Amino acid sequence: MSHILVTGATGGLGQAVVENLLKTISSSDISVLVRDPAKAANLQAQGVTIRQGDYNDYASLVKAFAGVEKLFLVSGNDIPNRVPQHTNAINAAKEAGVQHVVYTSFQRKTEDGSSAAAFVAEAHLATEKLLQESGLTYTILRNALYFEVLPLFMGPVLQTGTIYLPAGEGRSAYASRADLGAAGAAVLAGQGHAHKSYDLATAQSYSFHDVARLLSELSGQEIRYVSPTAEEFGTALAGAGVPAEAIHMTTGFSVAIGQGEFDFPSTDLEKLLGHAPLSLREFLKEAYKL
Incomplete structure (x- = not known):
């Protein structure tokens, strides 16, 4: 078995990848890259090799990647850098x-910078290009928005009875972080993925009208969806004391959903998993304990 290294292994996605790899391959074939080894003690206890490194420290990466055949590169969360x-x-x-x-x-x-989510897009597009020109064998996982962002974006929706987001009629295909982690592990442990790109999403896309309808059905109370303008939304959130950075992020993604930026339902995820991924209904049921 080739030696695999997973970066970002103390984050949600990286952790899910490692947990799934441990089901199918020996822990001695798995390493993780972490900035703070103390945070990976649980993985070390399972026999995973801990390598210290930082994306900002080139020499630490060269050292950490020695002897690695397959690298799972989780995008960094320091967006400007x-x-x-x-x-x-x-x-x-x-x-x-x-x-x-x-x-x-x-x-x-879109890839021309016109998307409301362009601030997130730039690094992904640049990285894909770097990989394609690097001479390395690569696989690109085009992950859908996580289901897990929905409660963050919608707030205490069961208390307010309203989804209030500037996403218009836009639809988006989502996927759970657990399913994306399992798919990543399947690519790492499998064969035949060289120079391929996969759209990892559920096979159906949803508008916030659909989310409101499902939440209404599950909770037995009426949940409405109201779509303000981006300006109205920003003003309302600022008035409620929400930090500017959170407003920028939520507005950007909501407007991008309204623009159809993430409306790419796909069966790639199901094929890699070997079973149907978590559905929106199942996610909402779990997330809101309904």
């Missing part, structure tokens, strides 16, 4: 002799 960080990771992978890089990208419609 992601391009130089990912450049470091890909160049270090080349220098260390890594053979195959699997990168967690995102689903999108």
Whole structure:
């Protein structure tokens, strides 16, 4: 079995990838890259090798990637610095002799900077291009929006009875972080994924009207969906004391959903998992304990 290294392994997605790998391959074939080894004690206890490194420290990456055949590159969460960080990771992978890089990208419609989510898109597009030009074998996972963002965006919807987001009639295909982690592990442990891109999403897309209808059915109370303008939304959230950065993020993604940026239902996820992924109804039922 080839040696696999997973970056971002103390985050939700990286952790899900490692947990799924441990079901099918020996822990001695798995390493993780972490900035703080103390946070990976639970993985170390399972026999996973802990390698310390930081996307900002090129030398640490070259050292950490030594002897690795497949690298699972989780995109960094420091959005303004992601391009130089990912450049470091890909160049270090080349220098260390890594053979195959699997990168967690995102689903999108536009690539010209006109999307309301362009602030997130830039690094993903740059990283895909770097990989394609690197000479490395690569696989690109175009992950859908996580189901897990819905409660964050919608707030205490069962208390308010209203979904209030500037997403218009836009539809989006989602996927659970657990399913995306399992699919990533399937690509790492499997064969035949060289130079392929996969759209990892559920096979159906949903508008917030659909989300409101499902929540109404599950909870037995009426949940309405109201779509303000981006300006009205920002003003209302600022008035409620929400921090500017959170307003920017939620508004950007909501408007992008309204623009159809993430409306890419796909069966790729189901094929990689070997079973149907978690549905929106199942997610809402679990998330809101309904």
